[in-house]
Amino acid sequence: MRFSTLIWHNLLRRRLRSALTSVGVGVAIMAVAALLAISRGFEESMAGAYESRGIDLVVVRAGVAERLTSSLDQRLADRLRKLPFVEDVVLELRDQASLGDSALVGTPLLGWEVNSQLYESLTFTSGRPLKKSDRHAVLLGEALAERLGKQVGDTVELLLQEFRVVGIFTSRNRFENLTAVVQLQELQELMDRPGQVTSFQLKVRDSAHKSLDVEAVRAAIESLTDRQGRKLGLLAQPTRRFVTSTLQIRIAHAMAWVTSAIALVIGAIGILNTMIMSVLERTREIGVLRAIGWRKSRVVRMILSESLALSVAGAVVGVVSAATLVKVLSSTHRAGAFLTQEIPAAVVGRAMLMSIVLGLVGGLYPALRAAALRPTEALRHD
Amino acid sequence: MTETTSNENGEILIRTCGLCKTYRDGAVTALSDVNLTIYRGEYVAIMGRSGSGKSTLLNLLGALDQPTSGEVFFEGQSLSRMPDLDRFRAEKLGFVFQSFHLLPTLTALENVQIPMFESRLPRARRVAKARELLAAVGMSERETHLPSRLSVGERQRVAIARALANDPVVLLADEPTGNLDSRTGSAVLDLFDRLHRERGMTLVVITHGQDVAERAQRIIRIKDGRLVDAGVYDSQVLQKS
Ligand SMILES: Nc1ncnc2c1ncn2[C@@H]1O[C@H](COP(=O)(O)OP(=O)(O)OP(=O)(O)O)[C@@H](O)[C@H]1O
Ligand SMILES: [Mg+2]
Numbered sequence: 348m349r350f351s352t353l354i355w356h357n358l359l360r361r362r363l364r365s366a367l368t369s370v371g372v373g374v375a376i377m378a379v380a381a382l383l384a385i386s387r388g389f390e391e392s393m394a395g396a397y398e399s400r401g402i403d404l405v406v407v408r409a410g411v412a413e414r415l416t417s418s419l420d421q422r423l424a425d426r427l428r429k430l431p432f433v434e435d436v437v438l439e440l441r442d443q444a445s446l447g448d449s450a451l452v453g454t455p456l457l458g459w460e461v462n463s464q465l466y467e468s469l470t471f472t473s474g475r476p477l478k479k480s481d482r483h484a485v486l487l488g489e490a491l492a493e494r495l496g497k498q499v500g501d502t503v504e505l506l507l508q509e510f511r512v513v514g515i516f517t518s519r520n521r522f523e524n525l526t527a528v529v530q531l532q533e534l535q536e537l538m539d540r541p542g543q544v545t546s547f548q549l550k551v552r553d554s555a556h557k558s559l560d561v562e563a564v565r566a567a568i569e570s571l572t573d574r575q576g577r578k579l580g581l582l583a584q585p586t587r588r589f590v591t592s593t594l595q596i597r598i599a600h601a602m603a604w605v606t607s608a609i610a611l612v613i614g615a616i617g618i619l620n621t622m623i624m625s626v627l628e629r630t631r632e633i634g635v636l637r638a639i640g641w642r643k644s645r646v647v648r649m650i651l652s653e654s655l656a657l658s659v660a661g662a663v664v665g666v667v668s669a670a671t672l673v674k675v676l677s678s679t680h681r682a683g684a685f686l687t688q689e690i691p692a693a694v695v696g697r698a699m700l701m702s703i704v705l706g707l708v709g710g711l712y713p714a715l716r717a718a719a720l721r722p723t724e725a726l727r728h729d
Numbered sequence: 730m731t732e733t734t735s736n737e738n739g740e741i742l743i744r745t746c747g748l749c750k751t752y753r754d755g756a757v758t759a760l761s762d763v764n765l766t767i768y769r770g771e772y773v774a775i776m777g778r779s780g781s782g783k784s785t786l787l788n789l790l791g792a793l794d795q796p797t798s799g800e801v802f803f804e805g806q807s808l809s810r811m812p813d814l815d816r817f818r819a820e821k822l823g824f825v826f827q828s829f830h831l832l833p834t835l836t837a838l839e840n841v842q843i844p845m846f847e848s849r850l851p852r853a854r855r856v857a858k859a860r861e862l863l864a865a866v867g868m869s870e871r872e873t874h875l876p877s878r879l880s881v882g883e884r885q886r887v888a889i890a891r892a893l894a895n896d897p898v899v900l901l902a903d904e905p906t907g908n909l910d911s912r913t914g915s916a917v918l919d920l921f922d923r924l925h926r927e928r929g930m931t932l933v934v935i936t937h938g939q940d941v942a943e944r945a946q947r948i949i950r951i952k953d954g955r956l957v958d959a960g961v962y963d964s965q966v967l968q969k970s
Contacts, residue, residue, distance in 0.1 A: 348835070348838070348842050348852075348855070349852060350846060353832075353835070353839075353843075356832075359834065360834055632832060635824075635826070637815070638791070639819070639823075639843065639844045639892070639894075640815060640818045640820070640822070640844050641843075642815040642819075645847060721794070726793075726826070
């Protein structure tokens with residue numbers, strides 16, 4: 348017999364209790380894994396969109412909480428273009444509006460220049476990109492189009508003006524599947540924000556020491572000044588860092604973590620409860636084990652192994668159900684636009700690690716209590 | 730603290746010196762001033778009325794509990810100065826209890842292996858040894874049985890095999906036949922006789938009945954926590970073994 352056989356037998360004594368405890372942990376781990384996967388999916392899809400466009404740096408106004416809609420003077424683009432190593436500067440204005448007859452409030456609107464680099468992360472499912480000659484033309488993200496029930500050739504109302512749908516797209520950035528794209532200048536007029544953009548997105552020339560160049564450009568942008576020598580107050584961030592520091596992503600991560608923490612505490616309490624009961628029931632038996640020469644450390648090991656087995660089994664259940672959950676959710680219309688289809692390996696790893704911590708934390712106190720039992724007292728117990 | 734370990738009667742295995750044990754901060758005196766010597770290879774019965782302190786004494790001899798005052802010496806070594814009592818128990822002592830205390834979810838063969846986890850025996854050796862021990866107590870046929878499927882006498886024999894797992898120097902048994910009828914009880918006692926005779930095992934057995942007393946070499950009597958009769962050391966019987 349192996350030590351593990353003993354652990355297994357001990358857990359099987361109360362099958363239902365063990366199973367329920369594992370399921371409890373499983374639900375906690377499922378919540379953790381699903382939420383982490385979803386928040387990571389957001390981040391990945393956002394970063395993926397920037398990366399597919401070849402963007403190296405994103406420039407926004409410094410010190411603004413809601414960076415996705417802050418504003419900058421579009422004339423700055425020319426100064427940025429003149430900086431060394433800079434290959435291209437792409438302009439984008441973001442805003443929100445209610446889209447005519449739809450019940451939705453606050454559909455994100457993107458203002459892009461014609462022939463913008465930004466189109467590179469889009470795939471058109473029907474129609475075409477915007478052309479210079481288009482007037483009051485709009486592109487709809489696929490999920491938005493579906494929600495509005497619009498097709499190419501239909502019209503939508505944007506701030507009381509009729510816009511013709513000329514293309515429907517899917518984006519690498521899942522957020523953008525729920526957005527509408529119009530020409531930059533039209534959006535500026537529509538929103539009464541002439542000459543304003545939300546961000547500049549920079550491509551840095553390829554070279555062997557590109558990351559150094561990117562850093563040099565970043566420093567140069569942040570130290571730009573106006574004629575009076577005052578700082579312009581620009582924040583330039585490499586794409587990945589920009590994405591992780593946007594409010595949406597930070598909120599998604601924070602929510603994932605807070606919910607996870609709560610789930611984990613509940614999971615740990617479940618294990619704690621089960622193991623305390625289990626130790627109590629086996630008081631006499633533990634006394635016997637000590638009497639026949641088991642050290643405290645082996646008793647601790649036995650109890651901890653049992654709680655670890657419960658929590659790791661729970662984690663397996665949890666990860667599998669999280670994967671199923673994410674798959675099911677991502678295939679539904681509403682959530683599908685946002686969600687990843689799979690749980691990344693890193694999240695699975697983290698969930699497993701958490702379950703181990705959970706098992707150790709939940710099992711520690713019962714294990715120490717079991718080890719602290721005095722053999723004579725334990726033997727008299729009934 | 731070590732001390733001389735033999736005298737004219739033979740090698741001293743266990744010696745107690747002014748052993749006292751009180752419970753509940755002195756409200757109950759379970760043992761007072763017990764001085765006792767047990768020789769290697771001896772078969773000793775401890776007798777006394779219920780509540781006289783027999784179990785308390787056995788627990789102190791077996792390092793399961795600490796005396797309030799006084800000392801227990803094992804092979805000349807003071808237990809209170811022993812750095813690792815768990816190891817001492819694992820290596821030197823075998824315990825047999827009145828109600829067997831087998832683990833209910835493990836087979837006979839598995840139960841016997843339990844104490845061996847603390848020794849560094851590889852698994853195959855562990856299993857082989859457990860088999861040998863079950864054979865020695867006449868339980869080879871029942872290796873894969875759970876305790877619930879064994880008769881009480883068989884359970885006690887498995888428990889004795891378990892007590893022998895780490896080749897102890899002494900077997901401490903607290904009323905080992907207390908839950909058995911006279912026939913199965915005497916089978917267990919036959920087993921003790923054999924261990925004593927064939928292996929030279931030292932046996933300290935608490936008993937209520939005359940059955941053990943008849944087989945033991947010496948009877949120690951306790952009354953109200955005091956040693957009233959340490960018995961006569963019978964080297965004749967010892968030589969017989
Ligand atoms: N943990 C304890 N707390 C308080 N009193 C105890 C404890 N253990 C034993 N005693 C008391 O010590 C005395 C001796 O008990 P012990 O168990 O040694 O008797 P015993 O001779 O084994 O009796 P029995 O034949 O009934 O098993 C008894 O009065 C008992 O009530
Ligand atoms: Mg007793």
